[in-house]
Amino acid sequence: MKPIGKIAASAMFLIMTAGLSCTVEKSDLSKENLIPRPVSVTATGNYFTLQKGSGIYLQGNSEELQHIGNYLAARLKPATGFELAVKTAGSEAPQGNIYLSLDPKDSKNGNEEYTLEITKATVKLTASSAEGLFRGVQTFRQLFPAKIELATTQEGPWKIASGTIIDSPEYAYRGFMLDVARHFFGVDDVKRLLDELAYYKINMFHFHLADDQGWRIEIKSWPQLTLHGGLTEVGGDKGGFYTQEQYSDIVKYAAERYITVIPEIDMPGHTNAALSSYPELNCNGKAPDLYTGIEVGFSTLCTSKELTYKFIDDVVGELAALTPGPYLHIGGDESHATKIEDYIPFVKRVQDIVLSHGKKAIGWDDIAISEMKPGVYAQHWASVKNAQLAVKQGSKILMSPAVKAYVDMQYDSTTTPGLHWAAYIEVDSAYNWDPAKLIPGVAKENILGVEAALWSETIKTMSDIEYMVFPRLPGYAEIGWSPASSRSWDEYKLRLAAHGEKFKALGINYYHSPRVPWAGDKK
Ligand code: IFG
DSSP states (O other): OOHHHHHHHHHHHHHHHHHHHTOOOOOOGGGSOOSSOOSEEEEEEEEEEEOTTOEEEEESOOHHHHHHHHHHHHHHHHHHOOOOEEEEOOSOOOTTEEEEEEOOOOOTTGGGOEEEEEOSSEEEEEESSHHHHHHHHHHHHHHSOGGGGOSSOOOOOEEEEEEEEEEOOSOSEEEEEEEOSSSOOOHHHHHHHHHHHHHTTOOEEEEEEEETTEEOBOOTTSTHHHHTTTSBOGGGOBOOOBOHHHHHHHHHHHHTTTOEEEEEEOOSSSOHHHHHHOGGGSTTSOOOOOOOSOOOSOOOOOTTOHHHHHHHHHHHHHHHHHOOSSEEEOOOOOOTTSOHHHHHHHHHHHHHHHHHTTOEEEEEGGGGGSOOOTTOEEEESSOHHHHHHHHHTTOOEEEOOHHHHBTTBOSSTTOSSOBOSSOOOOHHHHHSOOGGGSSTTOOGGGEEEEEEEEOOSSOOSHHHHHHHHTTTHHHHHHHHHSOGGGOOHHHHHHHHHHHHHHHHHTTOOOOOOTTSOOGGGOO
């Protein structure tokens, strides 16, 4: 071969190999394991790489933007070791940075919509409200490898797939309820749970603060409620309670994660702790003993005494003043010790008391047998009839069907802890339902949203909480956020399987359901 030919041949070879060696493998944003599944994802095949020198640029300088920028920097720091500067963006758009911007237009999808645009050069997260921006930050976090959630510095690179995500929720109310009355949980446990809920875009935290076994929130005008009523819990261990300062600390922590706290004072039933604290609250003037069992339906406030309504007004007044959110939950369930002719006027009067303190009332759907005032919501848990009654009264329904959404239900007969009076609820069963198709006469337009509930008769520790809540919670979050038409267990279970690594990185004690092909289990 002539020398020039040789040179041409080797040049050709070099170009070929060079060409081969610098073809970066293509990414596919649409194959990322995001939960809840976003409404629309368009992949562009590149990668954005977070670098040591990357910054978080705020387009606008509101306090909320600053807070979200700082929150994101704090989430990314432990595993990457990067001190990401949070700055107000000028006109320049230096490469390798993240841009957060608020574009407050009158958004059609409620105020949680966001758009996440990822290119090789930059990440741009835009939303019409800070809440929407915060939800988009959770999606952004999920795009990184699971090790991003570890608390210690890890090897990079920190690459995420490029493309555009446009997202917004189906339901405005995606909730979780924690019963701290049967067993008490301290502030740190509640904050840890709030962080876990925020990761899956849950936005409502229903706090079941009082029941037969314990009163858990300090009421300054009725101090014995906690000094006596907070002394114990199911099984007779030391109970506990939140001072108003601690309650406010929890409310603030939740608000920083755009989660609204909804306090519940269950009444007229489920009130033994209050009745045991004040003899005068009892019709016979005698205070019952504190109760450490798990029966229900044996207690009732004295609906015929005026003092009862002063008590409720004082409690609701103090709680409303501590609660920035619009809702206050009045319970109303299982009032088997209250005559129906007393229950009906009682529930009407309590709704008025809540309204007089500037809050909207929510009650378990038992309250539908009374008159429900405009704007009062019913939380469906067991009675189809009550839910239909509530819709007939023009109310919206918060869907918490015990057979699907009670996460104190065992996964199967071998689960400890948990109960199974409603059903055994494995992870697939917890996901395989559509709230808008569950009850005849309760359609999507009648539904406020969905809420998973953890009753704590058998739940004693944070580890118990996490075992019962995960891996079912991401499914409820998706039911509340993503269009029902896009949901199928066979597709979802693969995304959930990939979240096993995230649960591990977050230190969550999750149930290793055999129904899920966990990534770590690959043979
Ligand atoms: N039903 C009771 C709860 C709790 C629960 C345990 C409601 C509304 C059974 N009421 O659910 O207090 O005991 O699964």
